[in-house]
Amino acid sequence: MASFLNRLFGRARKGSGATAKNRLHFVLQHDRINLPPERMEEMKREILAVIVKYLVVDQERVEIALEQRDRTHSKLVAEIPFAKEKQQIQMEARPETAGTDAQTAESNGAVKSPLAADEEAAPKDESNDSQDAEPVAEVDEASATAPDADAKDNKKN
Amino acid sequence: MAGKVVTISSGKGGVGKTTATANLGISLASLGKKVVVIDADIGLRNLDVIMGLENRIVYDLVDIVEGRSKLRQSMIKHKKFEDLFLIPAAQTRDKMAVSPQDMVKLTDELREEHDFILIDSPAGIERGFRNALEPADEVLIVTNPEVSAVRDADRITGLIEAAEKGPGRLILNRIKPELVKKGEMLSSDDVVDILGLAIIGIIPEDELVLSASNSGVPVTLNTDSKAGMAFNNVARRLIGEDVPFMNLADDAGFFRRLARLFEGW
Numbered sequence A: 001m002a003s004f005l006n007r008l009f010g011r012a013r014k015g016s017g018a019t020a021k022n023r024l025h026f027v028l029q030h031d032r033i034n035l036p037p038e039r040m041e042e043m044k045r046e047i048l049a050v051i052v053k054y055l056v057v058d059q060e061r062v063e064i065a066l067e068q069r070d071r072t073h074s075k076l077v078a079e080i081p082f083a084k085e086k087q088q089i090q091m092e093a094r095p096e097t098a099g100t101d102a103q104t105a106e107s108n109g110a111v112k113s114p115l116a117a118d119e120e121a122a123p124k125d126e127s128n129d130s131q132d133a134e135p136v137a138e139v140d141e142a143s144a145t146a147p148d149a150d151a152k153d154n155k156k157n
Numbered sequence B: 001m002a003g004k005v006v007t008i009s010s011g012k013g014g015v016g017k018t019t020a021t022a023n024l025g026i027s028l029a030s031l032g033k034k035v036v037v038i039d040a041d042i043g044l045r046n047l048d049v050i051m052g053l054e055n056r057i058v059y060d061l062v063d064i065v066e067g068r069s070k071l072r073q074s075m076i077k078h079k080k081f082e083d084l085f086l087i088p089a090a091q092t093r094d095k096m097a098v099s100p101q102d103m104v105k106l107t108d109e110l111r112e113e114h115d116f117i118l119i120d121s122p123a124g125i126e127r128g129f130r131n132a133l134e135p136a137d138e139v140l141i142v143t144n145p146e147v148s149a150v151r152d153a154d155r156i157t158g159l160i161e162a163a164e165k166g167p168g169r170l171i172l173n174r175i176k177p178e179l180v181k182k183g184e185m186l187s188s189d190d191v192v193d194i195l196g197l198a199i200i201g202i203i204p205e206d207e208l209v210l211s212a213s214n215s216g217v218p219v220t221l222n223t224d225s226k227a228g229m230a231f232n233n234v235a236r237r238l239i240g241e242d243v244p245f246m247n248l249a250d251d252a253g254f255f256r257r258l259a260r261l262f263e264g265w
């Protein structure tokens, strides 16, 4: 609620005063954790490089950001959605062989991992699709149910 | 009597520490308190001229610390207030001539006979700041509604908290209500929001501050001055009075206040 109102009224604010406030927020976030912006970008790239070794994620939409309630309560918040594009291709490819899926994943430059494999094999129903934009935890849950769904799917086939 | 040591600091230079110290000293004295103001800015003595006491100086802080003069004979009594004293900074020495422990020892002695010991901290975060911080019971952080000044205020806020002297309270100096209204200046709400500190004073930009420093008669002694009134209010808040903030103009704005109302939801 508060953040909604703040956003609503914050956005409506014009002038260099608002700019000053935004700039201060940015500068102080980095000052307070003693990590300058460029180093932070470097860290993000490294984190992503690690994740990509295990998961096929939508790199464009990955967000790793500092969140700060006040000077002593900072946290790093990451939202790492799985690749959507790949799954759409899968949906089209599903009636055919599973081999196509594997090729898609490899051509994305992603390292195959057990989880990624599960996901690829998992059927994509509508509810699954709508969760694509959710944080990693949620998608995790979806992929945890995958083996089960997988079995059902196999029976159907 | 166990007097209170209040350190006035800022991080950034030139934001109004000395002005605040002089005015708070006078306001507290006029409220009947026994006050000593200490200029801890060794090498850049200023508090004496702002208070109009420059021609009475015999000894200074370093003389006291090094035992060349007795504390009592080194304190300069204000012309107007019986119970307001200044301990001036040394002009020709550097900050290393005094240690944080020296300041603790000195202020412990002063606490016995005074209600308030105000310390005007030098800018920066080095020795001079450490000297001023060490004996503090409370720290007032002076800043201006400007990106660099607020950033530096945040920096020393962290240092003050690390030294277990926090949380400091904020004096926002040189605010221009017309500019805030136009959205061209950080408002007091903005600064409070960013720094997450309680605010004890909002002081408007006031030309009378300059004439006051020209004449060596701090602006609180001028009843026409809004800045003077605002400093007076800070002094009253310091002694625990609940004084509403002056209406400098509509500083917050309706929508931001409305948004704040919902903050707890």
Ligand SMILES: Nc1ncnc2c1ncn2[C@@H]1O[C@H](COP(=O)(O)OP(=O)(O)OP(=O)(O)O)[C@@H](O)[C@H]1O
Residues within 6 Å of the ligand: B010, B012, B013, B014, B015, B016, B017, B018, B019, B020, B041, B121, B122, B123, B173, B174, B175, B203, B204, B205, B206, B207, B209, B210, B213, B227
């Ligand atoms: N509210 C005000 N309105 C107008 N001018 C002001 C105000 N407050 C301070 N000033 C002016 O700003 C200048 C700096 O003030 P002051 O010397 O008190 O700052 P300071 O923080 O002690 O500086 P330093 O870091 O050099 O010790 C002075 O010229 C003073 O007259």
Ligand SMILES: [Mg+2]
Residues within 6 Å of the ligand: B017, B018, B019, B041, B046, B120, B121, B122
């Ligand atoms: Mg000064």
